[in-house]
Amino acid sequence: MGDILVGTCSWTDPALVRSGWFPTGQRDAEGRLRYYAGRFPVVEADASYYALPQERVSRLWVERTPDGFTFDVKAFSLLTGHPTRESVMPNGLPADTKDRGVLDEVWSLFAAGVEPLRRAGRLGSVLFQFPPWLRPGDRAERILAQTARRTRDWPVSVEFRHPDWWRSDRDAASTRALLAEYGMAAVAVDMAQGLPSSLPPVTPVSTSRLAVVRFHGRSTSWGRGTKEDRFRYTYSEDELTAWIPRLRELAERVERVHVLFNNCCGRASVGAAEQMDRLLHADRSRT
Template sequence: MGDILVGTCSWTDPALVRSGWYPKGRRDAEGRLRYYAERFPVVEVDSTYYALPGERNSRLWAERTPDTFTFDVKAFSLLTGHPTRPAALPGDLRAGGPADARDPDLLDEVWKRFAAGIEPLRQAGRLGSVLFQFPPWLRPGERAAEVLALTARRTQGWPVAVEFRHPDWWRAEQAEATRSLLAGHGMAAVGVDMNPALPSSLPPGAPVTSPRLSVVRFHGRSTAWGRGSKEDRFRYAYADDELAEWVPRLRTLAERTEEVHVLFNNCCADAAVRAAEAMARLLGPSLAPQVGRT
């Protein structure tokens, strides 16, 4: 039976900081991370999607958390084919216009710096996975297969998890081919929970493509997914009965993989940490993460 680690997709989200979840005296950068790591065993670093990670920060994250604490790191936007503003790049790599992933020299340098930025976590044995969240316009087909193959070559030796945003990837007629594609590259599939009524919704599945890891990300069930502000898209508070639907699925995943990461991305105020606490409680002491451990 594998371990189930429950956490959130950020510990630095401004809305969480403003919510009051962090107590007085624990609201500086070091205090927040230490406080979070006393309550959860895993976190996703989402800031690395918006800017390249730095080696110093990665080293500090490892130093400020228990040896058993796990970091999942989100891949930088340029590496997944998302539009990337020049301001997101280090100063010496900015060319004035939008960053172009078709520029091989730029792409090589960005991959190099991303790898260097997460290396302290790898060396410390604290890197759970690197999350590649591909854009909704990447649909199954020859081009997507090439993208996955290139990503696999670039990330050789890394623990990689893949979240697709186009719903065709997990439709019944495509699901087995998707599983085979990811398994062939040794990549863990990411299941999602979101509002199932939207045209762009992915089914609430929990596919297994790696014996080492499965990941499930809870985006909330807002009807504003895909439009509106971040607050509109992610504003959602899970009820216990909605979380309870996932408990048997997560237990099944734990029977098939060494580790399951359950990450809440409904990052509005303290909704994500409250949902993570509730999920840990519902899972019970035998499989739930050790909330409160030091």
């Protein structure tokens, strides 16, 4: 059975920093990461979505975490087709996805930024979270093929946000096959159901290396409202317990399962991760 690693989708979220979860004396950048890494084995670095990762910072992350600690790194917004502010673009480049020269430089800088993690064996995956307007079809397949060429030899996971990727058994089979062709790990999500943007509660496997489950919370404000509205959610023990057999089943099929909580509002994400870890340990002791 593969390992199940539980963590959160950020350790730097301002609401978490303000919550008091980090103890006094460990609230600077170094202290926060060291404290987090002493409690969880994996984290998703989401700051790389908003600005390109820096090689110097990645080296510090390696130095400040124990051997075996794993980072999933979220791909920069320009690389997944999301709107990108000109102010975060490097070297005064325009945020133009149609300019091959711009894309070449951004890809190169992103690769350099995560290389210390990859070289140290700490890079669990680079998460490509594609926008909700990317539907299945020829254009999407071209984008995925281009992404695969750019990320050759990287560990990659993919979260599609349009429901059509997983809506029916036939859709799901096609999506799994497409990801498997490129050796990319499929990302499952837990979120509110019954909304137009709701993704079906599937747990696909597209590579034996890794499966990822991201818990977004079950707020009915998903797709509208403020960020806090969308992610404000506290999981109940029953909701987490219901996932235990599904996570165990995934672990029987892959080498590692990453379970990441994205309900980043105050202590909600770390609280849910801590509770999920306890439930998994309790379940293991009974078997």
